[in-house]
Amino acid sequence: MRFAFVLGELGSGLRRNLAMVISIVLVTFISLTFVGAAGLLQLQINQMKGYWYDRVQVAVFLCVDNSTSPSCAAGPVSDEQRDDIQAILESDSFSEYVSTVEYESQEEALGHFQDQFANSPIVDSVTADQLPESFRVNLVDPEKYEVINEAFSSTPGVDVVSDQRELLERLFTYMNVASAIALTIAGVMLLCAVLLVATTIRLSAFSRRRETGIMRLVGASKAVIQLPFVLEGVIAAVVGGLLATGTLWAVAHFALNGVLAEMYPETAFISSTEVLLLAPLLILLGGVLAGVSSLLTLRRYLRV
Template sequence: MRLAFILSEIGSGLRRNLSMVISVILVTFVSLSFIGGAALLQMQINQMKDYWYDKVQVSIFLCADNSGAQTCAAGAITDEQRSDIESMMDSPAVAPYVDSYQHETQAEALTHFQDQFENSPIVDTVTADQLPESFRVRLVDPEKYEVINELFSSMEGVDVVVDQRELLEQIFSIMNVASLVSLGIAGVMIVCAVLLVATTIRLSAFSRRRETGIMRLVGASKLVIQLPFVLEGVIAAVIGALLASGALWAVARYFIEGHLAQQYPGTAFIASSQVWVIAPGLVILGAVLAGIASMLTLRRYLKV
């Protein structure tokens, strides 16, 4: 009997404040979508780090005729200098740090450049003599870049030593900023959602003040009186969280997996199934925020 009463009160409250309930659902949907999007972006960043850091290389660019480094004062690298670099690479001092390395000629550098920028208008203006030859070094531990830099940057015939991780860190930094911006927007929207929940519960309590007064007189407990109001806000927030989870899954499934993963097969993208890892957290977060907002509002506007 008590359960039937509570359910009827919840249905009555939702019908009376339908427009406000829809507003709560929409604001919760938007705010939790931003939170979920930030979480997915962070998962993507971590996955890309694991993927790319495993493939990261150190590029030892060799001297060309137009190189300005002090180690290139004699001009383009000679065969003897190239052999010295290879000997250093195979030496006992360096070998423990190097997983593998390969020499890239200017012609090979041009081929790679044309593959990477095949759709760019500048691809036909670059010639092989404009690109430096290099050694591409894969390290056992990418964190040991400084060891390679110190050993090779001062060798004759070496123009510059470049750690590809520095380029990746710049990209990941931008993505981290985007994640923080998304969380900031989500925080503002959550405040709006909490205020809307509080307003909805307050209006619902005011419109049913006569019924709650009668319930007090007949000895109804505080829990029985307040529970329908709390559940109204929780139900609206949970619906918004479920919609946010569904929207995030659709983006991951049809945009990331269906488009980006096919356009860029060499990049490790997150899977749509990973959305379900964060979906329960979104539902719980929505329910908890709505429950807390409802309880605080009822303590002030519904004295029992």
């Protein structure tokens, strides 16, 4: 009997405040989408770090005609200098730091440049002799970059030692900033959702103050009177959480694993199934915020 009564009151409240309930659903949907987007972005950052840090290389660029480094004062790298650098990299003293060493000639560097900047107008103006030859060094531990840098930064024939991890760190910094911005927007939107839930419950309680007065007179418990109001906000927030989950899944499935995966096949993107890891948290977050907001509002505006 009480369960049927609670369901009846819940349905009545949803019908009376349909516009406000839809507003709660939409605001919760937008705010939880931002929360989920920040979470997915962090998952993507962690996955990219694990993927690229295992493949990070140190590039030892050799001197060319236009090099300005002090170690290139004698001009372009000589065959003897190149052989000495390669011998040091492949020596036993560096075996604990260096995993593999690959030589890239100027012609190969031009080919990679043309592939990378195929749509750029400058691609036809660059020639092989303008690009440096280099040794691409895979490290056993990417954190040991300084060992290579200190050993070769002033070696004759070496122009510069470049750590690809620096570029990755810059990229990940930008992505972390984007994640923080998304979380900030999500926090503002969640606050709006909480205030909207509180307003909706307050109006609902005010419009049914006569019914709740009668219920108090006939001895209805506090839980029975308040439960329909609380469920209104919780159901609206849960629907918003489900919509947010569906949107994030669609973005991960069609955008990340579809379009972007085809455009950047060498990049490891998170799978759409990883959205399911965030789904319970998003729905729970929406429901808890709506429930707490409803209870606090009822304590103030609905004396039982």
